[in-house]
Amino acid sequence: MNLRRLGSRSLIHIILIVNTVLVLYPMFMMGLSAFKSTREIFSNPFGLPNTWSLENFAKVWAQTNFPLYFRNSVLVTGGSISIILVLGVMAAYGLARYKFRGNEFLYLFFLSGLMLPLRLAVIPLFVQLRDMGLTNSHLGLMFIYGAQGLPAAVFILTGFLKALPAEIEDAARIDGASEFRILWSIMLPLIRPALVIVAIYNLVPIWNDFFFPLVFIQSENLKTLPLGLTVFMGQYSTDWAVLFAGLTLAAVPVIIIYVIMSKQFIAGLTAGAVK
């Protein structure tokens, strides 16, 4: 029995280790290559760099539009996640805690969005945004990401909000809290883990998205990082060294946010468990 448990446990660990290597190795390579020159990348692709030179990073930061792209990405990602969280919380709260006709239908309507790949609708989407004058603008992108993220957000948040005991809401109502106050001071703190899940779930895909900026953004000064970094890939030559440095710089903030939020998420989970 004990031996069997040990066996299955080591199997799980082997799978996890392999998975970790598979995920981390490309990032590791990216990080290493960022310190090499393009020539060195080809002559010595897998080894450590000869010198740990920060030249590529300096070049990316000073000689390209990287700071601009970075700012655009932060703006678009931040704005989109704000839209998803604010609208998602309000929609989920209404669906989870108020009884009204069509409640179930609305909920299913939101869920149906989960099954719709937004990319397939890119042409009607383009026409619509063009008519609204939102092509080539950050706001247009945020709306698209908002629409894309809402179904999952509503799904996750509704589940969490439904699970909160009705008495807490009643108690707050008797204590004199308005509907908004109940949501803000009582419900939101209690579903913080769910908010973090929604934020994490949306953060990486939006930050890394290449498709929608490619379709909707034309102006150089509005480009986001994934789109902007393609300028290093020319038709005839690509400055791999600078590209890798740019990619590394682009990845660092998301990784940091991810780590911080994961901790919050786990803390939230355990806090709920012993309650």
Place this chain on the structure above:
Amino acid sequence: MAEVVLDKVYKRFGSVTAVQDFNLEIKDEEFMVFVGPSGCGKTTTLRMIAGLEEISDGTLRIGERVVNDVPPKDRDIAMVFQNYALYPHMNVYQNMSFGLRLRKTPKAEVDQRVKEAAQILQIEHLLERRPRELSGGQRQRVALGRAIVREPKVFLMDEPLSNLDAKLRVEMRASISKLHRRLGVTTVYVTHDQVEAMTMGSRIVVMKDGLIQQVDSPINLYDKPVNKFVAGFMGSPAMNFLTGTAQDGYIKSTHFDVKPDAELTQKLTKHNGKKVFMGIRPENLGLKGHTEIVEADNAIKATIEVVEPLGAETIIIASVGGDENVVAKVDAHAPVRVGDQVELLADPARIQAFGMEDERNIRFE
């Protein structure tokens, strides 16, 4: 301080009527208990008083004001819930002061009122803790504290003790009674536990299927139940019911032929020949030869099936004719053994009789 008056109050959920024709006047400073089996509408009524459920019909008055359409926060009430409903992410101090802070009470006053309430409830040392770090009894005290800092006109309590273990429940029962005496606030208390109702209430409302059965003081409910339901619900062990036939003022069956006191005998003559339930409480039965109850046409023949010696007294469960049981409290030193054929004497003044169909107490017709 205020009285609460419910006038012909109804509550309907779709086609289901949860509470009907509820008329009650709760006096200022009274401790009113709603008691009944689950689903009888007692909690619904409480929630209507709180404003958490809409009133389908009728009027509700708190003090001078009709509050049918007043939101809970403006009714000047405080409520204590069965599962405490503390805010898990706030510490005890924040929990207790939440209502006051929402009302923009000056900080110094909030502080003073919370400290005072904490002192009354002996939870001063817990103010910095979160609810999850507290025991059940402590949480219940905090929930009470949250109610009393508000200094409301009416306290509403929804089975506040049913999540506690037996010992703590007895303790908290006394604390709440003491608190009520000290603060003198009108209180409405919902419970399904008739012992709680008996020990705490200045008056008790017994409910069943959304209807008030009887409103009275604990002792009157016990001694003068208006119908079979109230008689059976109040008291533990419960009142015994034996089927018999009314005949010339007697209640007869093959195993007994009992003559109640003059009052009931006279009322029974109107039911001549009809089947009735004879009701008698376990403590109003005695074992022939070992009781102060005098034998006078009041013996019930029974066979002892279970003997439960409790020390101060002995509970016996005995079969009457095979298909009915009686429970009797007898002298602790009475010689009883399982299988014994005995005669149990019923106290004539304590015998109740209920109509077979309407189940109303014939004594009060």
